[in-house]
Amino acid sequence: MPEDYEPVDQRTSLRPEEAMEAHEVFEVIARLAPDFRDALVAVDVAGLSYREAAKLLGAKEATITSRLFRARGQVAGGMDRARSGVLEEKG
Amino acid sequence: MGDHELHPTDEAAAERGRAIVQAAVAQTRAPLALRERIEADRTARRPARRRWALGGSLATGAIAAIVAVVLAVGGGAGTAPTVAQAAALARLGPTASAPAVDPAHPGLLRRSVEGVTYPSWQDQFTWKASGAREDKLDGRRAVTVFYDDPAHARIGYTIVAGKALDEPSGPGRWQGSEHYVVLKRGQRTIVTWRRGGHTCVLSGPASVPSERLLALASWSGTEVS
Numbered sequence: 001m002p003e004d005y006e007p008v009d010q011r012t013s014l015r016p017e018e019a020m021e022a023h024e025v026f027e028v029i030a031r032l033a034p035d036f037r038d039a040l041v042a043v044d045v046a047g048l049s050y051r052e053a054a055k056l057l058g059a060k061e062a063t064i065t066s067r068l069f070r071a072r073g074q075v076a077g078g079m080d081r082a083r084s085g086v087l088e089e090k091g
Numbered sequence: 092m093g094d095h096e097l098h099p100t101d102e103a104a105a106e107r108g109r110a111i112v113q114a115a116v117a118q119t120r121a122p123l124a125l126r127e128r129i130e131a132d133r134t135a136r137r138p139a140r141r142r143w144a145l146g147g148s149l150a151t152g153a154i155a156a157i158v159a160v161v162l163a164v165g166g167g168a169g170t171a172p173t174v175a176q177a178a179a180l181a182r183l184g185p186t187a188s189a190p191a192v193d194p195a196h197p198g199l200l201r202r203s204v205e206g207v208t209y210p211s212w213q214d215q216f217t218w219k220a221s222g223a224r225e226d227k228l229d230g231r232r233a234v235t236v237f238y239d240d241p242a243h244a245r246i247g248y249t250i251v252a253g254k255a256l257d258e259p260s261g262p263g264r265w266q267g268s269e270h271y272v273v274l275k276r277g278q279r280t281i282v283t284w285r286r287g288g289h290t291c292v293l294s295g296p297a298s299v300p301s302e303r304l305l306a307l308a309s310w311s312g313t314e315v316s
Contacts, residue, residue, distance in 0.1 A: 025174060070105075072106070073101045075112055079111055
């Protein structure tokens with residue numbers, strides 16, 4: 001990443017601690033298993049419907065629902081661990 | 092991780108996760124811009140009798156772009172660790188004894204990472220090295236030395252091996268040739284800077300004022316000989 005890289009969440013109105021929190025959430029999302037991450041990004045970040053996400057990702061709607069449910073739970077758990085100072089290291 | 096059956100007891104966590112992601116997306120420009128792009132495309136392409144309106148290629152590209160943003164902002168596989176990750180090490184506590192003071196250089200400890208040596212603050216600031224730990228962040232060595240003050244407050248000084256990490260945005264201060272950035276993360280205050288081409292991170296509890304952390308961070312230990 002170049003030195004002059006501008007963070008995506010750099011907003012003038014954003015307090016540093018808020019920027020860190022958004023960054024932490026994306027950090028947790030980035031660490032999800034790819035299938036879970038893609039389902040969550042498609043629906044919760046991109047705003048697609050379950051049907052659209054299923055078609056796009058080549059999975060059944062029920063599978064997307066399940067992956068999304070698990071991914072959201074893992075994000076909540078990941079944030080809890082991040083805030084309590086427990087570091088998730090990649091293997 | 093694979094697909095699993097849904098458990099009703101996980102519903103609260105899933106709902107909380109959804110709210111967390113929603114809040115993060117609301118703070119972040121790029122995903123919002125991509126969402127707007129998708130919405131615009133959805134509206135433009137919606138035919139009268141066809142509900143499936145999202146162009147496949149555009150949607151695929153947009154999802155790939157958003158995933159790229161997530162990986163860039165969050166640090167995905169193969170990317171460099173972040174200052175936040177390095178700072179988190181200070182909360183894990185020591186796993187080894189403190190390095191000794193270098194008798195030849197009383198302002199330094201006998202521990203360094205790729206040429207950057209940890210300071211000994213005990214004479215100048217009454218913070219005494221109390222322990223250490225060594226971790227791997229995305230395969231890179233990160234060494235943390237802990238310092239305690241007489242009031243038993245504990246701070247962690249982490250140096251990450253390899254190329255310097257991206258500097259986070261936040262209020263900064265120049266001191267000499269070094270730029271110090273101060274961040275708040277929960278109940279912790281974090282100061283990060285670069286020394287010898289490496290990222291250094293000082294993390295302490297809120298009871299330690301940021302000015303104190305800045306004073307410690309900017310004292311390299313080479314002032315004493």
